[in-house]
Each structure stands twice: as structure tokens, then as C-alpha cells.
Amino acid sequence: MISFRPLRELMKKRKISTYYLRNKCGLYNLDSKTIQRLMNDESVSSNTLDALCNIFDCQLTDIAEFQKDPPRSLDLD
Secondary structure, three states, X not given: OEEOHHHHHHHHXXXXXXXXXXXXXXXXXXXXXXXXXXXXXXXXXXXHHHHHHHHHOOOHHHOOXXXXXXXXXXXXX
């Protein structure tokens, strides 16, 4: 799964709020639903990732990380 924990940590470190992401990023403003998806580690578009990298002047690895999914049990019924 993809986790946006690094993004949340970066926001905290730089003291950037979700309000800022919604209203103060000019061309890169994100809508509330997109921000909610980021906060819940749900899927977002590559356009959103591009906007975040521009907003934070960073690389993808600064805002997202891969976490291997836990093993699933096989249901053989």
C-alpha cells in the first residue's frame, strides 16, 4: 500500500495546514476530498502528486512511501 505518512510529517514540520493546501497554493490548490484521501492513505491521481511536489518543492519519496501489504490468508472454500 502507498502511505502518505511522509506528507503528513512534512506538513507538520513546515507548519502547513490543510487550509493552506485548499486555499493558498494558487494553481495547485487541492480540494477537500483530495486532502481527505491523502490523510487516509487512499489513492490519488498523479496530478495530485505532481501538485504536492510543486507545493513542497520536493520529490515523491518526500511525500509517499510504499508499505508492503500484510499476507492474506487463502480461502479455499
